Amino acid sequence: MATAAPLSLEEQFKEDLSCSICLDLFDRPKVLPCQHTFCHDCLIDHAARRGIFKCPNCRLRVQLPRNGVAGLPDNYLVTSLCERFEQSPQFEGRKERSLSGDTPNFQHVPECNIPVRFEESRCDRNPITPLAQAQQPEQESITTLQGQYTERGNIVASETGPVKQxxxxxxxxxxxxxxxxxxxxxxNHPVGATVSDDGEIFVADYGNQRIQVFTLQGEYLSQFPTVVSGEETMYPHDVAMDREGNLWVVGCTDSAGFGIKYTRQGTVLTKFNLQYTEWRRRSAVAVDTRRNHVLVTQTLGNKDNLHGQVLVFKSDGTHLRTVGWEQGMKVPCYIHVDGQGDIIVSDWGNNSIYVFNRDGQFLFNFGERGNEAGQLFLPRGVCTDEDGNIFVADSGNRLVKMFDRDGRFLTLVAKTKEPWAVAMAMTGHLVVTDWGKNTVYVFYN
Known part of the structure; x- marks a missing residue:
């Protein structure tokens, strides 16, 4: 049974640098979120002005940017390698031979079974050259091209690494x-979110002074006003759920701050006062469901002398202890308690994430101001998945980032206008509120 001859190195290069739609060398290559690359014009034809289309290779659904295919990232590495390939002697030689009609033809001579190269020309007697001798100049050129390919690839990869990241x-x-x-x-500015075990999303709707409830598919279910007492309502800053399924909400009126426990239907069960500070709108809440303790962030001082801390309360509002004062936190913005009971705090003022154990002992912090992968700028919401990975709403960089449980950067999860709060469902759905767009996103695999 005959087998196909292996591709030459040159042919492999050309295949790797060819668009799978048009089968030609890439022209203005664009990269999709799945990292597959196609020609700019091929994607325009493929997407056919639809907002959503499937990747021709892996069938991943892709949402086009507002400005269409032009808004997709350029693949600078592929562009550079295509330019190099087109400038190579082999590519120019192949074009010249194709235009002249003098195409090399390799055959076997029956008498000696040695592969030889026949140069077709107008001459009746074709010179016969052994294959090894005929291949030598092309092999040398291919070796040179391979070196240029590798060298150029390393240079471009190093230059575009942060962009690709x-x-x-x-x-x-x-x-x-x-x-x-x-x-x-x-x-009117969704600022906090939590998800129940049965998959209901509770969103703190700050400007409308209410909690709204949705399914993971975005279907509206119900709402209730964040009542303090009587007719008085407060602006909710954050919401969390305890082990009984009740909701803890922190917020403020124009003159006081509160922590209030509601039923899922909005009935007030417990209420305690919080210190009314200049930074009261940065308070957030989490629940240690193992102990049923309520944790609230607080910032004291003025802009020149900020002190951040976490207050730990019993479910009846009794203050137990204060966490994080010694670590130099400035504006602890959001808080989360993971499955092991560790306390994770986003410090908006220090552009860092602080991690404490369940008893409040400091473990480590990570992050610094910047726009690189492991850096943060004005971090807000934090949550974890079942593996302990930490998700951070990096609001200043307009990203949601994922770190491992030790604070090492793993990947970017999403890009949004102004990510604010994040919450993880039992099913692995990630809920993200966007302050700037007044929307909620639910991401899932």
């Missing part, structure tokens, strides 16, 4: 709901 967003599906307004299902 920033583009490497997980290819997740997304549900989007909300919009600005006062009607059911709309928001």
């Amino acid at each position: 920033n583009q490497n967003v997980l290819p997740l599906q997304k549900v989007t709901f909300g919009g600005k307004g006062q009607e059911e299902g709309l928001f």
